[in-house]
Amino acid sequence: MPQRGDYVVDHSTAVPPALPWVGRIRQTHRDGTVLLITPTGYAWTAAPGNLRPATDGERAAYDAQVRGIRRERDALYAQLRGGVRS
Structure with missing residues (x-):
């Protein structure tokens, strides 16, 4: 059980041609x-019959997207606080 x-x-x-979501x-x-x-x-919410473990590549892509979002968020916060000037 997951x-x-x-x-x-x-x-x-x-939904072809889109790939299933990783979560x-x-x-x-x-x-x-x-x-x-x-x-x-x-x-x-997902039913267990529709799930499979993510591959190493899928996990890496998920983590990379999370890191990218965090970098963008941190840069925006710094800009809003005046830490970065455009």
């Missing part, structure tokens, strides 16, 4: 469904 923090792919989100498990429910979150913070 655990909190695991990276999984939800095949129910695939991290935020919460597991008694009925077996899980609450997943994207790198951008969007959360959704």
Whole structure:
């Protein structure tokens, strides 16, 4: 059974030609469904039958997107505080 923090792919989100979404498990429910979150913070509930473990590449891509979003956020905060001038 998937655990909190695991990276999984939800095949129910695939709409060809788009690939299915990769999410991290935020919460597991008694009925077996899980609450997943994207790198951008969007959360959704998925059924366990639609999930598979993410590959190393999928996990790396997820983490890279999270790092990019954090860098952008930090740069914006610095700019708003006057730490960066354009």
